[in-house]
Amino acid sequence: MPKRDENYMRKQRDAIARAALGVLIEKGYHETTLRDICRAANVSNGALYSYFPTREAVVVAACAIDHAKQAKAALPRDWEDYADLREAQDMAVGTYTSRRFRLSLQFVAAISQMEDPPEGLSLIFQTYRDKIKQTLLSFHDRGIITLPLGIDTTADLHAQLFFGAEYQLTANREYPREKVCEALKAGLALSAGLVEVKHSLSSRDTSPALGSP
Incomplete structure (x- = not known):
């Protein structure tokens, strides 16, 4: 059998x-078996193990694809869009967002009992931070922060602020919800040095720049 090229293997x-x-996403980390994954991917157990030596390796690869897709999305143009945390506010039971967050929490709980992380x-966390960094730099270049x-x-x-707010809104x-979102917006604005907030404080404006508490 000829050796498969790297491009085929990657695909x-x-x-x-x-x-x-x-x-x-559909079943969660604990309820998903390797048999489920093999069936969905239409591959044998042996084929699965030839690409992923452990169950955790499959999960990391799946999450990496999810984060890479989000990383390619356009950067928020407005500060309000960045600080709004729309995803976390769509945590109704059964939604894609809530199931995605369930997977994240379940996998983190499993990792907490491992000696070495998968x-x-x-790299997944780095991808998330890099997207935040790119967004902040774009705001800085435009004089917003x-x-x-x-x-x-x-x-x-x-x-950390985004992670904490998502957890609070869910758990x-x-x-x-308004208190969580307003606290998040205040923390993001003050730590980033949002110019509108500085102007508001210096002029002793009694109306908070990011809404009422």
Whole structure:
């Protein structure tokens, strides 16, 4: 049998990862079996293991495809679009967004009990941070923010703010969503040095630039 070229192998690997992502989103991490993934990808168990030595490796590859797709999306043009956290506000039971977040939480819980994180996982987080960094730099270039903490610290901080807000909106549904979103907007604006906020504070405007608390 002739040796398969790298391009074919890459395409086959990506096809399996895409099929796995669909199953993982639908059923969650704990309920998805390797048999489910093989069936969705139309491959044998042996073929699956030839590309992914562990179950975790399949999940990382699937999540990497999901994040890469989001990374290719256009950068937010307006600060409000960036700070609005629309995805996290669409966490109704059964929606794609809520199921995607379920997969994230379940996989993180599983990773917390592993001695070593799965290979490639850090690249997923880096992809997420890079998108935030690109967005912040575009705002800085247009004079919308001043980045008093520097780009790297601000990008890391914003990633944590987004993660925390998503978790709060999902796990603590009795807490007013408006408070979570307003706190997020304030944290993002102040840490990034939003010019409108600085102007508002310096002029002692009694109306907050990002809405009422």
